[in-house]
Amino acid sequence: MNFIKNNLANVLTLGNLFSGCIGAVHLILGDYKITAIYLILSLVLDFFDGFVARALKANSNLGVQLDSLADMVSFGFIPGLTMFVALTDNSYSHIPWYAYSGFLLTVFSCLRLAIFNLDEDQKYYFKGLNTPSNTILIFGLYYAFKKTQSYELIFSNLYLMIAITIVFSLLLVSPVKMIAMKFKSMKLEDNYPKLALLIGSIIILIILGTVGIPMVILYYILISLIFQKQLT
Template identity: 35%
Template sequence: MILIKRQIPNFITLLNLLSGSVATVFAVQGELSLATLFVALGIFFDFFDGLAARVLNVKSDLGLQLDSLADMVTSGLVPGLVMCQLLSQSIGSSTGLVFLSSDVNWMIFTGLIITLGSAYRLAKFNIDERQTDSFIGLPTPANALLILSLALILEYHPESLISSWFENTYVLVFISIISTLLLNAELKLFALKFKNLNFKENWFRYFILVFSIVTLVWLQFIAIPLIILTYILLSIALQMRD
């Protein structure tokens, strides 16, 4: 019974990895909405594996390593592949990533720097003892949602002004570089973990949650980049105040 209890968080982590693996297949096939759906499912499992480990008091080094390996696929490989697909679309390539030909534009693989940056970020996280109550650099799940939101905006909000930006190859390359830098920046970002419900101690967490709900209802997928930008700026403001 104790052995089964210890494996529950690991099983949830494997569901994260399974979700990321399915998302990878869809991303390669150009089914970006389905890839996003399974990444979101993987991030859901990623949240609950840690919660299960804390509730059951069965944290382990194996769980920590397994979690990073799963995140590498779900929040590292998939956003890199999605960016490659977006670059392919912006360039006007007919091959994409499904059938690579000799005339493929190799610029589309610029998106994979997101995958490399995510790997470096996850490796640092495992050995950085500063990241218990906060993050140093943008967490990989948040970065994954940022990148995948671009595909959702292009598909579901094609007439918006912001959508035209994400059809530009150089804008996409710039976003790839910036997101990779944010992943590994020495930038302290607050975590959304509540130790208590005291408003004075957690007002910024309440703010970002309410802001996220309101903007998602109002702007739908366009809200995601705005939420992440607000989260970063609010973290910087809190750091400057301290």
């Protein structure tokens, strides 16, 4: 029983990794809906592995390392692969040299995860954009483009795609504070940023639906910038 208790969170983490691997394969194959499903599964598992570890008091150094390694695939490799696929227009017979620039997102995701593991300040906020949010933004933009032709301006412009790659790669490792959905207290005034984020996100999704998913991440960044002084 103790073995199950101590390792249940790690099993969920490995499930996140496995789900990310499947999502990456289907992304290459052009099955974007399947990739979206497995990304959602990875997000759910990523949330619950930490929740379960805390609930069962089964936190461990092994769990910390596994969590980052799993996230590196689901939320590090996939956004880079998404931009690579976008820059090749899903045609691999001739891969242009600039398509590999998409993997800057993967490189900086790795750096961001390593920094996070060593930084003890990021308990109630993040420094820089967290990797799951970055993945939702990058893949969400491309998924909406492929399914509804939304954001065509982005994916019809090589320089804009590369600019987005560079900007969000740097944002991953920036010192800018970002909202984390962890409650330091239950006082209303301490949670204004979270409430503004939650209410605004719901409104965006109601109005725009699936197309609004990447907009939620941009709104998240904006709200975090507005409430910088309250994020401690």
